[in-house]
Amino acid sequence: MRKSEFARAVVDEFGEGYGRVVTRDVVLPALGNVTADDAITRGDDPRDVWLALCDVENVPPERRYGVGLPKPRR
Numbered sequence: 001m002r003k004s005e006f007a008r009a010v011v012d013e014f015g016e017g018y019g020r021v022v023t024r025d026v027v028l029p030a031l032g033n034v035t036a037d038d039a040i041t042r043g044d045d046p047r048d049v050w051l052a053l054c055d056v057e058n059v060p061p062e063r064r065y066g067v068g069l070p071k072p073r074r
Helices: 003-014 016-025 036-041 046-057
Strands: none
Touching: 003 016, 003 036, 003 046, 016 036, 016 046, 036 046
């Protein structure tokens, strides 16, 4: 997962406004009690950050994988 895919996944799951709040304010214990924004900034893998965010926010497993990818072109 790339950073752009992570950003798209956050917006798709939480919306633009709440997505910004979630990545800025929600602490992720699995990544050492940092926020998603802090984890991305320090270089953590965006996929690991996404999955940790999903755990904390109780995102169902069926919405965790394959998200963030652009829609296929026709």
